Amino acid sequence: MIARRTTGILLAAGILATTLLPGTTPRPALAADTGNAAPQSGRIVDDDPAGFTPHVMDGDVFAMARVGDTIVVGGTFTRVRNAGSSTDIPRQNLFAFNAFTGQVSTTFAPNPNGRVYTLEPTADGTSVYIGGAFTSATSAGAPVSVSRLYRADITTGARIAAFQPGSINGQVRDVSVTGNRLWVAGKFTHLQGRPSRALGTLDATTGERDPFYTAVIAGVHRGTTTNVQKIATDPANGRLVAVGNFDTVNGVRRHQFAVLDIGGPALALANLYTTQFESPCSTSFETYMTDVAFSPDGTFFVISTTGAYGGATASLAGTSGCDVVARFESGASGSNVRPSWTAYTGGDTTWSVEVTDDVVYTGGHMRWQNNPARGDSAGQGAVSRPGIAALDVANGMPYSWNPTRTLGAGVRDMIATPEGLFVGSDTDVFAGETHRRVAFVPLSSGATLPARRVGTLPGEVYRVASGGSQLVRLGFDGTQATAPADAPNGTGWGTVVGAFMINGDLYTAYANRVLSRRTFDGTSYGPESMVATADQLTYQSDWHAGDIPVLTSLFYDRGWLYFTKSGSSQLHRRAFEAESGVVGQQRFSVPSVTGVSYSAVRGAFVADGRLWFARSDGSLNRADWGAHGAVGNTAALIAAAGSGWASRALFLYQGP
Secondary structure (H helix, E strand, O other): OOOOOOOOOOOOOOOOOOOOOOOOOOOOOOOOOOOOOOOOOEOOOOOOOOOOOOOOOOEEEEEEEEOOEEEEEEEEEEEEEOOOOOOEOOOOOOOEEOOOOEEOOOOOOOOOOOOEEEEEEOOOOOOOEEEEEEOEEEOOOEEOOOOEEEEEEOOOOOOOOOOOOOEEEOOOEEEEEOEEEEEEEOOOOOOOOHHHEEEHEEEEEOOOHHHHOOOEEEOOOOOOOOOEEEEEOOOOOOOOEEEEEEEOOOOOOOEEEEEEEEEOOOOOOOOEEOOOOOOOOOOOOOEEEEEEEEOOOOEEEEEOOOOOOOOHHHHOOOOOOEEEEOOOOOOOOEEEOOEEEEEEEEOOOOOEEEEEEEEEEEEOOOOOOOOOOOOOOOOOOOOEEEEEEEEEEEOEEEEOOOOEEOOOOOOOEEEEEEOEEEEEOOOOOEEEOOOOOEEEEEEEOOOOOOOOOOOOOEEEEEEOOOOOOOOOOEEOOOOOOOEEEEHHHOOOOOOOEEEEEEEOOOHHHHHEEEEEEEOOOOOOOOOOOEHHHHHHHOHHHHHHHHOHHHHEEEEEEEEEEEEOOOOEEEEEEEEEOOOEEOOOOOOEEEEEEEEEEEHHHEEEEEEEOOEEEEEEOOOOOEEEOOOOOOOOOOOOOEEOOOOOOEEEEEEEEOOO
């Protein structure tokens, strides 16, 4: 991995996905960027980039934002070029292009004299906040002094004189607007000559000091410079997440990660902390925090890191903060909140994340996904996803989307819009095509993702008795079951050790270590194929040899496989992405609870928020279903011992 620290900007917007030729009438200008990703509900972008985006001929892209019908791009570069042209256009560190035609603006040329780290549109959609490591820029054809943050007209590039942020004595790494308040984060100690280490607030209109921010950030993870690398605010402007090189907030331990409550009349430190980012990681990094982004509805946020491989034990357990993408629930509380999932690359950096309703887009210089068990090579479960990937928001597993890109240092910024995804990086090839440092993949020609469904009763239940080989079908309403009737056996059920259904597909596990998939409509079966995506680079023996042959029950719920094993009193789980066929390499376990002994379970399914499970004594039972396990003291008997419910396979039918 490349030991390089930087940040991007994650701004959402609406950009036209369809390529428009010069002279085509564009749609009306869109509203200003809200600072949160477009939902893109139920869909994933195409893997074939559009051809209209301009080229950045040298350097790096660090930040992008949409303002009206204009895309603004910042970083470290000197030349850009329109698509299809051989003529370079001088642009120093900042330029703009039309979101519909891709044509580079001939009037927006501020040319700041240092790196641009961050861009944020103003609420009126006519100008943009620009932050970075510069001290001057061009305005109305003449150089003007700007101290690492200013506001520019999106059409002319001229500095907006009404916004006067004054002196900032260090780099501005990120900004975010909440109402008429501008949050400023970076490597500084003073705003306008007053102490405000690493984070502060300004009036978004005038630039005057806003007294709302009163916290004190101090300490470091490593090195000597306290700083905030990235911030994200939720859509309701109620919470702010900050990540960077710090140790405390107001004297309270908040190592590299802090959540602030910002929706009330006074700032407060939220009761949400995790020790995830107390991992030491590589000494090459002062901080290994790289990005943070909220979901469109604000219910969760995702953090990415660098830091080198954190070791197999911690990565498999999901406790390492190194080279990981992790999801946290916004409503969680406590002194050691655990992430809902962790996605490890095997020691490669993720620089940027962008979150839609169903997808976490990740960009960096990673080579693999689902690779917690090995550093700098493909371990069990690893799938190839060079430079960019799309993860399921439910479990962190990679979708099949895999455009590929040349790695370089990596993707520094992505913008999810109602029409697609803009990607900014430091390399020239995306999906095998030349797209120098800027690419756009449209949503309209992308795929519809599988529906997210949960089991419901009444329904049809299918089962094969323990030691039996005949599949039977019966109606079940949660209390009463109809008389069982033989169902078609297909290829046979005599060696099956578990089964479940997702959207009309029947998944069957066999004692010979195989998990298969085929369609099933209750009567007929489609062709059977192995579920083996995660075996293509390295055979996933922990799953195939360590789990499948000793299954005593197997069921699925909302992105996760749950199973019990012979000789174990625990409920185990692995993430499972049905769209791509990837089985998670991490395996987690929870102990039995009062009323539910997992060692006795012989078949189970989840429906209506409850776990329905058969026991080895032939009884059928139910218990409330909690976070990845049954809730203690909620078990109830549905059918008594000796009722014949013990099963080698038990599943609830789910049609397409």
